[in-house]
Amino acid sequence: MVLEEKWPVLGRHNEAARWLRIWTDLGRAPRTIDAYARGLAEYLDRCERKGVDPVGATREHIAGHVRELSTRPSRRGANVVSIDSGSGLSNATIQQRLVPVRLFYDFLIEEGLRESNPVGRGRYTPGRRFGGHQRGLVPRLTRLPWIPTEAQWTAILQVAANEPIRNRVMLALAYDAALRREELCSLRTDDLDPAHRTLRVRAETTKGRRERIVPYSATAGVLLSSYLAHRASLTRARGGLFLSESHRNYAQPLTLWSWSKIVRRIALGAGVPRFSTHTTRHLCLTDLARAGWEIHEIAIFAGHRHTDSTIQYIHLSGRELADKLQKGMQQIHAWRIRQLAQLGGQAPEARS
Template sequence: MAITVPLAERWPVLAAEPNVLAWLGIRSALGIAPRTLDAYCRGLAEYLSFCAAGSADPLTAGRDHVARYVRELTQRPPQRAGAGRDPSSGANLRLANATIQQRLTVVRLFYDHLIEEGLRDNNPVGRGRYAPSARMGGNRRGLVPHEVRLPWIPDEGDWRKILNVARIEPIRNRMMLALAYDAGLRREELCCLRTDDIDPGHRLLRIRAETTKGRRERVVPYSAVSGELLRAYLGHRAGISIARGPLFLSESRRNHADPLTPWTWSKVVRRIAVAAGVPRFGTHTLRHLCLTDLAHAGWELHAIATFAGHRNPATTLQYIHLSGRELASKLAHGMAQLHDWRVAMLATAEPAGHA
């Protein structure tokens, strides 16, 4: 199995379990995204290590064992200072609720596989279910309640701080910041853009299905201001490579003209955020800000969901709630100017150097 070699190197505990390798091999063959596969491997490695520490067989583990695993995840001591998030942000250094949910989901899916293969009769990781009456059990929650937190959105002061730092960035970085906000792009969607995904005549971007979280292709517009930045960047890019292909290229000596990776882009944004004194600003903040501004402008829920590529409109409702929808009629008239203002400084700045 092709997946065995890298697993043996990164997670030896997985390589020792044939059933785990079989399941991961199936998921890989079905075209699971590399980052999702990595998350599966990481989550299963943690669970199998917990089983090994308690001398438990993961293939026959029961609900009591899973309950102890849940307790270990939820009561894990805080990480040491500097090992996790920035303590100054006020974030809890324990495992985030979303991380715990991800860990349990991976274990649940693995046990589903064992049931399908006839190796188990039940799944020890329960699912939250709803029953219409108390006699039937009422509303049954999952092993760990889901916490739904509203996304953090920078205020105008924070945004100005970011722009003051970003305006001296190279043209590539300013272009990426502008498009990430303008088109509400996720990090992978932005970094995976290709030159043939752009329709400059109509100022449209094609977001290919294989680059999206939900595997759903969409076409989104970008502003005239971003169009000017794009024209300038394409001229700059021609000096790096004239070949068609990935839109954003690395300009470092080691990886010159290679496609810019999402991890490199995260480092760029992190550097800008730290320099601006806005540590909570990240690659996904630009998407949150864009969708919130659209809600402020009075866009309907379905239109925002389509623009964002949300499969479930409930995800989009977070931005509607955050927007103060009752103010939409007052703000709608000024949104065109506000939308352009957010990226105008990026278009007029002179680059100071390369990242």
């Protein structure tokens, strides 16, 4: 396996290699397999360093792995966990690294090599207090997604204005249709419907494997028309919509990594380093909520199976929530005053 070449520790553990091979044969996305391999290899490497047989590992060994993840120096530098922290991975990253370890032990249980899973998972248990929810091994922290301020967004647009037409239309569609990075880069020429200003997001390119049709604005349509004319100068062949113009990959579909580098360059040029390829999706869904869209409508637009996922993407500031509360309270206040006025106009006998 190519994964064993990248992470040799996987080749030294037959059950781990077999588990990954099964997931690969089941057609899981290459990036998912790669993430699983990385997380599991990281855990197996620690087991080897500590002289622990992973098949017989206990919850104590898993806890030690979690502690190492949360305290070791990060390659990205300081301030990973919190403002005053100089070490450790973020909570979300630790959760992500534990997923393949937990699934690996599920596989060992199915194979009859273990009786229990030392990682465990948060689950509903009838009869327990506080709603019957048993907490997972690592508490899950849910933070609000970051979105740029109006000034930051303006700075990003000013830098993007000097970008080639391809990059500008990609940024426009990423926001307009709330596209994930892979959905955007995987668009093909036959996914477009210019007559109705819609595009098709194919199931195989989505995170939830659900196809959807999404609209884009007239402004994005003008940019797209200009880009299609430019694309025709590169090639007239159908296929990937957004093409590379580098000498090495000329007229080949633009890769995810190339788009990430482009967005990173724009972010640094605008002085907004937190801006990423996923920020436009957060911003679009938040703007839809601000415009009064119902949560289930936003979920359909975003391609979410459940509205719980949609809620995590929407960022409403405290001021916006306060405005909604004030408006709602004004209506209730007016209703109560009307009731008092009606009671004041009744005859004494009616009120007694």
